[in-house]
Amino acid sequence: MIRVLVADDEAMIRAGVRAILTTDPDVAVVAEAGDGRTAVEAARRHRPDVALLDIRMPSLDGLTAAEELRRVAPSVAVLMLTTFGEDEYIDRALTGGAAGFLLKSGDPRELLAAVHAAAGGAAFLSPKVAQRVIAAYAGSRTGPAAAARERIAVLTDREREVLALVGGGHSNAEIARRLFLVEGTVKAYVSTILTRLGVRNRVQAALLAHEAGLTG
Known part of the structure; x- marks a missing residue:
């Protein structure tokens, strides 16, 4: 069962998200929060597998809450759920460790x-966001393919x-099945890869893999 925390300052949005999540028998909403500070406290208390955080919330915005969760509850995978798709929000969310x-x-x-991917140790970007991230990442580098292969x-x-x-x-489980490894070994490999490549999360690692031509 995937345990989820839903944080949004609008009760109607929380209800809608909960309604969607409860259509999946493998997902359970274990806590809700109406602001960022309460979300961090709820995550520490309930230890969900995934936290869905809105960006604009009172007392503590979602981006700051995500950074706080990385320190106090690093096992919780964070997904940012928002109406705002500005590039600066996307960049800060991903560099802050969001899944x-x-x-x-x-x-x-x-x-x-996204909830299943994050719970399984993978990353997920909505298609519109993915296009913008890839374009921005590629555009910020000189000779990206050659540089990626060197890295x-x-x-x-x-x-x-x-x-x-x-x-x-x-996800880690899918990689384990494909490579005939145990999931714990895959998790260790991923951790080592992030460290050796000097990237913060799986999204950045995935972009580097694309640039290096590893994904076909």
Whole structure:
């Protein structure tokens, strides 16, 4: 069962998100919060697998709450759910360690897919956000493909295999099945890969895999 915390300052939005999530028998909403500070406290108390955080909330905005959760409850995967898709929000959310970024205007199926992905150790971006992130990331680099290939040269063959599957959006469990490994070993590989590449999260690692041509 995937345990989820929903944080949004609008009760109607929380009710809508809860309604979507409860259509999945493998998902349970274990706590709700109407502001960022309460969300952090609820996450510490209930230890959900995934926290869905709105960006604009009173007392503590969602981005700051996500950064706080990374310190006090690092096992909780954070998904940002918002009506705002400005690039600065996306960048701060991802560099702050969020596992994904969703727009409230997206397909409800994206929400369920994102929760499952985050709970499984993978990252998820709504299609509109993914396009903007990839364009911005690629545009900020000179000779991105060559530079990416140079960066991943420090990895072992097995680490490159794992990185390629991370780039393909696969969860730790899916990678384990494909490579005939135990999930704990995959988790260790991913942690090592992030450290050796100097990236903060799976989204950045996935983008690097795409640039290096590992994903086909």
